Amino acid sequence: MASSLTVNNIDGGYGSVRVLHDLSITVDFGETVVLLGSNGNGKSTLLKCITGLIKPDRGEIILNVDGEKTDLVGKTPEEVVTAGISMVPEGRRLFPALTVEENLYLGAYRKFARKKISENLDFVYEIFPRLKERRNQLAGSMSGGEQQMVAVARGIMSDPTILLVDEPSVGLAPNLVSHMIGKIRELKEKKNLTVLMAEQNFNQAIKIADRGYIIVHGEIEFTAASADELANNEMIKQYYLGV
Amino acid sequence: MIELFINAVVAGVLLGGFYAAVALGLSIVFGRLDIVNIAHPAFVIIGSYMAFYVNENFGLDPIVTSFLFLPVFFLLGIVMYRFYYVCFERTGQESLSGLAYFFGIMFIIEVLIILVYGVDYRNVQAPYIGHSLWINDWIPLGDFRVSLPYRMLVPFVVAAVVTGGVYLYLSKTYLGRAILAVSQDRVALQLMGANPIKVKQWAFGIAIATAAIAGALLIVIHPVEPSVGRLYIGRVFAIVILGGMGSISGTFFAALMIGIAETLISTFIGPSWAPAAAYGILLVTLAVRPQGLFGRA
Numbered sequence: 001m002a003s004s005l006t007v008n009n010i011d012g013g014y015g016s017v018r019v020l021h022d023l024s025i026t027v028d029f030g031e032t033v034v035l036l037g038s039n040g041n042g043k044s045t046l047l048k049c050i051t052g053l054i055k056p057d058r059g060e061i062i063l064n065v066d067g068e069k070t071d072l073v074g075k076t077p078e079e080v081v082t083a084g085i086s087m088v089p090e091g092r093r094l095f096p097a098l099t100v101e102e103n104l105y106l107g108a109y110r111k112f113a114r115k116k117i118s119e120n121l122d123f124v125y126e127i128f129p130r131l132k133e134r135r136n137q138l139a140g141s142m143s144g145g146e147q148q149m150v151a152v153a154r155g156i157m158s159d160p161t162i163l164l165v166d167e168p169s170v171g172l173a174p175n176l177v178s179h180m181i182g183k184i185r186e187l188k189e190k191k192n193l194t195v196l197m198a199e200q201n202f203n204q205a206i207k208i209a210d211r212g213y214i215i216v217h218g219e220i221e222f223t224a225a226s227a228d229e230l231a232n233n234e235m236i237k238q239y240y241l242g243v
Numbered sequence: 244m245i246e247l248f249i250n251a252v253v254a255g256v257l258l259g260g261f262y263a264a265v266a267l268g269l270s271i272v273f274g275r276l277d278i279v280n281i282a283h284p285a286f287v288i289i290g291s292y293m294a295f296y297v298n299e300n301f302g303l304d305p306i307v308t309s310f311l312f313l314p315v316f317f318l319l320g321i322v323m324y325r326f327y328y329v330c331f332e333r334t335g336q337e338s339l340s341g342l343a344y345f346f347g348i349m350f351i352i353e354v355l356i357i358l359v360y361g362v363d364y365r366n367v368q369a370p371y372i373g374h375s376l377w378i379n380d381w382i383p384l385g386d387f388r389v390s391l392p393y394r395m396l397v398p399f400v401v402a403a404v405v406t407g408g409v410y411l412y413l414s415k416t417y418l419g420r421a422i423l424a425v426s427q428d429r430v431a432l433q434l435m436g437a438n439p440i441k442v443k444q445w446a447f448g449i450a451i452a453t454a455a456i457a458g459a460l461l462i463v464i465h466p467v468e469p470s471v472g473r474l475y476i477g478r479v480f481a482i483v484i485l486g487g488m489g490s491i492s493g494t495f496f497a498a499l500m501i502g503i504a505e506t507l508i509s510t511f512i513g514p515s516w517a518p519a520a521a522y523g524i525l526l527v528t529l530a531v532r533p534q535g536l537f538g539r540a
Contacts, residue, residue, distance in 0.1 A: 051434060081436030093431035095424040106420050110436035114417065158436060 002029040003065045003084060003161035003194055005050070010059030010073075012049045013218075019045040020056070020218040027162070032188055032195040034205040036230070037215035043198035044090055046215070047164050050196075051087045052077040065161070081110050086160035090167045090198075092151040096140025100131055103139050103150055107157030116159050123190075124153035127183060145176040152180070156187060162194045163187070169201040177204050184208060206230050246387045251510040252503055253389060259502020260399030261464055263406055263495045264457040265475055266482040268450035271409070273480065274489025276443050277426045278327070279342055282349040284472035284479060286451050290316070290458015291365075291467040292356055298367040305367045306401055309459035313452045320451030323348065324444045349472070356469040364466035371397055372463060398460035403495075405456055409449070410491040422446040423489070474518075481521040485528055485536050493537025500524065500536075 005027040013019035019042045027033045035043050048054040050061055052075050061072040063083055072080055086107075095103055104124065108117045125132035128149045134142065139150055148168060155163060165184060169177040185208040188195050199205035206212070212230045214222040224230040265287055272280045293312055294305035327344060331337040371393035378389040413419035421442045424432055429439040461467060482501055486493035504520040528536055 053430065053433065076438070077433040078436050078438050081434065087434050089431065089434060093428050093434070095427040095431065097427055098420070098424055102420055102423070105417070106424055106432070106435050106437075109417055109421065113436075154435075 001065055001084070001161050003063065004029045005085075005162060005194070005196065006062040006064065007046070007050070008060045008062065010046075010049060010056040010061065012045060012054055012056035012059075014045075014054070018057070018218070020049070023059075023215075023218065023220055025213055025220065027194055027196045029194055030192070031210045032185070032197065032208050034209040034212040034230075035196065035198040035215055036200070036202055036205060036212055036236070037198075038200055041215050042218040043215055044166055045218070047087060047166050047196070047198055049073075050080070050164060051085065052080040063162075078110075081158055082112070084112075084159075084161040085164065086155045086158045086162070087164040088151050088155040088166060088168065090170065092147050094139040094147055094150055094154070096138065098139060099136050100139055100142070100150055101135040103154050104131075104135075104157050107154035108159070110158050113157060113159040117157070120157050120159055124156050127187060127190075128153055144171050145173070145180070148172060148176075148180055149183075152183065152187070156191065160193065162196070165195065165197040167198055167200065169199060169204055177201060178207075181205070181208055202230075202236060246389075247510060248507075249387060249389055251506045253391060254395065255503030255506035256499055257391065257395035257399040257502070258506060259499035260402040261395070261457075261460050262478065262482060262502050263498035264398070264402035264453065264460050266479045266486070266494050266498055267402075267406055267409055267457070267491070268453040269479055270483045270486060270489055270491060270494040271413075271422065271446050271450045271453075274483050274486070274494070275422055275426060276446055278337070278443075278447075280345050280450075281342070281476055281480075282323075282345040282352065283450070283454060284475040285349040285352040286316070286319070286454035287458040287461060287475065288356065288467065288469060288472040289352060290455040291462040292360060292458075292469075293455070294459040294462050295360075295365045295367055295467070298369075302368070304369055305459040305463055306369075306397070306456070309455045312455050316455040317448040317452040320448040321444050323451065324447035328440060328443070353469050353472070360469070362468055362470075364468045365462070366466040367462050369463060394463050398463055401456065401460060405453060406491060406495045409453065412449075413491060418442065418445060422449075478518070478521045481525040485525055487535035487538030490535075490537050493535065497536060 007025045009022050009024055010020055011018060011022060023046065037043050049056045050072065056073055063070045063072050070083065104121060108114055108120065130146060131149055131153055139147060168180050172180060181204045187193065197205065206227050209227045209230060211226060212224045213220050214235055222233060222235050224233060230236065269280065269283045272278050290309055294308045297303050297308040298305050327341060331341045331344060375390040375392045376396060378384060413423055421432060421437045425439050425442045432439050482497045483494055485497035501521045504524060505517040508520050509517040
């Protein structure tokens with residue numbers, strides 16, 4: 001299934017606090033698009049709008065699956081998951097008192113994913129052998145890096161066509177960040193995913209990015225057509241590298 | 244002395260099985276959904292009176308009756324949770340108002356039963372009530388006489404089977420696992436494609452359905468009057484906490500423990516001390532092992 005996502009002119013936020021202003025992005029089939037920006041600029045808010053956790057005040061979010069278009073605005077998170085979009089939330093949000101394997105099983109909650117559960121479980125255990133070793137351990141008792149593995153693996157268990165990843169690097173040691181980013185690329189290639197990743201860690205994110213956006217105060221400040229353009233952008237130097 | 248002891252332990256195990264049936268629903272609702280449903284024993288009493296009514300008028304076995312009425316209790320649970328959700332949980336006032344809500348429901352149930360049936364004790368007829376299984380007939384125990392009254396044995400077996408069923412349901416089905424997860428992170432559960440409100444509603448339905456069975460077991464064990472449910476509130480909460488808040492197997496073993504402790508105390512110290520067993524064990528356990536005896540973390 002070829003899925004792509006188009007966000008057109010959305011305004012959104014929390015109650016009367018508007019975070020996103022007339023924001024538009026596109027994620028084409030098979031791409032890895034990164035959303036760069038430091039804390040509080042609206043990356044997570046945008047992902048929450050796509051997943052249906054927040055309803056935007058204006059605009060549309062078009063999911064295109066093999067030419068069939070659906071507006072996701074107003075859909076519940078359950079409906080968005082059912083449509084094939086899976087999110088790895090910021091801060092991992094595991095079920096700490098359940099085992100690793102129970103967390104993964106819950107990832108396959110949607111009807112479509114249940115049919116492929118054993119195949120997907122084998123797949124994520126192959127990508128993250130550590131999780132197989134620890135599958136009966138409580139998720140809350142694992143290290144940060146392992147928890148992030150569970151979160152990403154759980155996102156894959158719903159057998160998505162589009163994977164949203166919100167700040168996979170938060171709270172991880174630098175070598176683990178690079179490992180995690182590499183795993184996301186591996187998953188993307190093996191599962192033919194379309195990936196939208198929000199990140200603050202610019203250096204790591206551009207390693208797997210095909211394209212990207214820089215988001216500042218809820219608006220797209222810069223659209224980069226390639227990873228090179230991101231890397232050589234003045235604004236990035238200013239925001240991230242302090243040059 | 245030893246004969247007395249063995250009989251007390253056996254009786255305690257059987258009694259504990261019944262306690263597990265009462266605690267089962269609360270283990271789901273209080274242990275897993277974090278909802279303090281103190282009206283749970285009152286639903287057990289409804290189950291008893293329903294079994295009584297059908298038994299009196301149609302002569303049907305109380306336990307069979309309770310299984311026939313499971314869908315009704317399931318719906319009752321769903322309605323009760325809906326109301327709780329719309330009025331309290333959605334607006335974030337569940338902690339205090341919710342407690343008052345369940346208190347209110349408990350009193351309303353009691354008063355309704357009193358209005359319909361009065362305050363007299365009611366009991367049921369079943370072929371197994373009044374007989375005992377003598378272990379001596381099966382195993383030669385020498386001088387010891389050990390008996391299992393069927394009015395205790397049948398409830399124990401039913402409780403064990405129902406507990407096992409709920410345990411399997413929660414650990415092996417998607418909805419069951421969602422019930423285990425819902426209070427840990429409801430947003431994450433939404434991101435898995437589950438609706439937390441529907442999950443909780445379903446869990447409440449199951450919990451109240453188990454109360455129907457527990458009620459039938461109660462009236463098989465001894466006669467019931469409308470306010471007898473209150474005796475179980477503290478004991479059952481103690482069992483759920485001892486069992487490790489929401490661990491089904493833990494709840495079952497904690498219930499057996501309390502059952503054994505109570506019969507031992509009433510045999511050797513005096514029946515009036517028996518209700519103290521649950522709280523005594525709870526106090527000591529919480530001091531030493533705050534997560535409960537069978538808690539996971």
